[in-house]
Amino acid sequence: MMSYSAILPQLFDTLKPFTKPGFQLKEQTELVAELGLDSLQVMQVLLKIEDHFDISIPLNNLPNIRTVKDLGEEIEKLLKG
Amino acid sequence: MSLFDKFLPIQEARNELLKSGVNPFHVTVEKIISPTEAIINGRKTILVGTNNYLGLTFHPDSILAAQQALAQEGTGTTGSRMANGSFASHNALEKAIADFYGAPYAIVFSTGYQANLGVLSALAGPGDTILIDGDSHASIYDGCRLGGAEIIRFKHNDVADLEKRLRRLGDRSYRTLIVVEGIYSMLGDRAPLAEIVEVKKKYGATLIVDEAHSLGVLGQHGRGLAEETGVEQDVDCIVGTFSKSLGSTGGFGISFHPEFELIRYTSRPYIFTASPCPSVVASTRATIRIIQTQPELRQHLWTNSQNLYEGLTKSGYMLGAEVGPIIAAMVPNKELALAMWQQLLENGIYVNLMIPPATPNGECLLRCSVSAAHTHEQIENIIAAFADMSHGTQTHISPAHVQPGATLN
Ligand SMILES: Cc1ncc(COP(=O)(O)O)c(C=O)c1O
Numbered sequence: 001m002m003s004y005s006a007i008l009p010q011l012f013d014t015l016k017p018f019t020k021p022g023f024q025l026k027e028q029t030e031l032v033a034e035l036g037l038d039s040l041q042v043m044q045v046l047l048k049i050e051d052h053f054d055i056s057i058p059l060n061n062l063p064n065i066r067t068v069k070d071l072g073e074e075i076e077k078l079l080k081g
Numbered sequence: 082m083s084l085f086d087k088f089l090p091i092q093e094a095r096n097e098l099l100k101s102g103v104n105p106f107h108v109t110v111e112k113i114i115s116p117t118e119a120i121i122n123g124r125k126t127i128l129v130g131t132n133n134y135l136g137l138t139f140h141p142d143s144i145l146a147a148q149q150a151l152a153q154e155g156t157g158t159t160g161s162r163m164a165n166g167s168f169a170s171h172n173a174l175e176k177a178i179a180d181f182y183g184a185p186y187a188i189v190f191s192t193g194y195q196a197n198l199g200v201l202s203a204l205a206g207p208g209d210t211i212l213i214d215g216d217s218h219a220s221i222y223d224g225c226r227l228g229g230a231e232i233i234r235f236k237h238n239d240v241a242d243l244e245k246r247l248r249r250l251g252d253r254s255y256r257t258l259i260v261v262e263g264i265y266s267m268l269g270d271r272a273p274l275a276e277i278v279e280v281k282k283k284y285g286a287t288l289i290v291d292e293a294h295s296l297g298v299l300g301q302h303g304r305g306l307a308e309e310t311g312v313e314q315d316v317d318c319i320v321g322t323f324s325k326s327l328g329s330t331g332g333f334g335i336s337f338h339p340e341f342e343l344i345r346y347t348s349r350p351y352i353f354t355a356s357p358c359p360s361v362v363a364s365t366r367a368t369i370r371i372i373q374t375q376p377e378l379r380q381h382l383w384t385n386s387q388n389l390y391e392g393l394t395k396s397g398y399m400l401g402a403e404v405g406p407i408i409a410a411m412v413p414n415k416e417l418a419l420a421m422w423q424q425l426l427e428n429g430i431y432v433n434l435m436i437p438p439a440t441p442n443g444e445c446l447l448r449c450s451v452s453a454a455h456t457h458e459q460i461e462n463i464i465a466a467f468a469d470m471s472h473g474t475q476t477h478i479s480p481a482h483v484q485p486g487a488t489l490n
Binding site for chain 1: 215231232233234236245246249250251437438442443
């Protein structure tokens with residue numbers, strides 16, 4: 001079972017291509033507000049993350065995911081099953 | 082801060098649109114003349130953005146049936162079927178739909194939107210999972226939400242992605258509803274239904290197909306994509322609307338599962354709204370008969386679709402999908418799309434302007450929906466108006482201008 005601390009660096013790596021050059025991703029980074037992702041890009045980010053961790057993130061849970069930390073915790077929860 | 086502040090961005094966007102002189106999302110049809118013609122801005126206009134696929138809105142049989150029902154049954158039912166009772170004509174309409182599909186169970190709703198709300202929310206609730214295509218119509222999203230099931234989106238028309246997600250569900254795939262559409266309303270592409278049926282069987286899931294845009298359009302008898310694909314027995318439920326090819330309003334669901342009949346007792350969008358009014362029920366019954374007895378309508382529709390498709394392709398337009406009654410010309414950006422939409426209207430052609438977020442992949446579209454009632458001359462006029470723009474303005478449209486799903490990196 002992957003722990004949150006193991007998930008986090010992989011999450012940073014997956015998100016990196018979606019950031020502007022020099023942007024420093026942190027746990028508190030806000031996905032939409034700070035990365036400036038539109039709805040199309042959000043979908044692409046999610047697809048990449050879902051494939052990387054082999055999970056499906058339900059649409060129902062998206063409103064609660066604002067930061068990288070929220071996303072990491074959601075992934076941890078889904079991996080636990 | 083007030084409740085109304087959230088409308089500010091919408092107001093700004095609307096004002097921006099109004100600067101161009103017209104509001105494409107608030108067009109007034111001053112007078113409707115026929116299924117394919119109206120007066121808009123004082124001008125006689127060819128309608129090619131109305132989903133009136135078989136052109137049945139003015140069919141004399143349907144009008145007569147509606148007039149008789151109006152005189153005999155009144156203007157409205159003043160309540161829901163559960164509270165006020167069903168009129169015999171509601172039951173007859175359900176029987177007509179069931180017979181048309183050769184299915185034992187059919188339920189009629191007041192609109193297609195409500196059919197999706199009613200059927201999806203009843204079928205999948207808390208503890209269940211729904212897998213929906215990413216390009217699904219708003220009524221599908223809303224129906225899923227209403228039921229409280231877990232909602233997972235798969236990549237549009239991507240069966241490998243769908244299968245991956247079914248696999249990830251493990252045992253839960255047996256309590257999973259897959260939702261797809263026969264023809265997708267924006268680009269006019271179809272679901273790969275044969276492959277979808279295979280994975281649904283492999284994982285023991287349930288499959289529902291929304292045939293809103295394919296009823297009366299696809300299949301030897303006009304029953305839609307499931308008929309066309311030869312998989313009707315493997316589709317668990319079909320939902321659809323009377324508001325497009327049948328030229329009326331209302332929606333329905335059909336199924337081979339006996340439990341489907343019980344949706345009547347659990348579905349809020351069925352129980353808590355007034356039943357369809359008698360004239361609407363009567364005209365729908367009439368047009369269901371017409372599509373069964375006049376297959377030549379479908380033939381006309383396809384000939385017209387083929388002609389428009391070829392004409393627009395020749396003029397250099399990049400179109401959304403294979404030949405079909407929904408023909409969407411892709412335009413590189415919003416400003417150009419608006420200008421072209423307006424120019425078409427000034428030339429007496431009404432199409433749908435479709436822009437993000439309502440469109441897939443952030444696409445800007447001039448969306449045409451062809452009708453069996455279009456004359457050859459009207460189709461020629463539509464093609465000429467489009468061709469005029471691709472040469473007359475500096476807007477040469479080529480695939481290179483369009484980058485679906487353009488990404489950050
Ligand atoms: C795929 C789909 N489902 C459902 C509907 C809703 O149908 P209605 O207009 O009857 O509410 C539409 C049409 O808008 C649609 O495109």
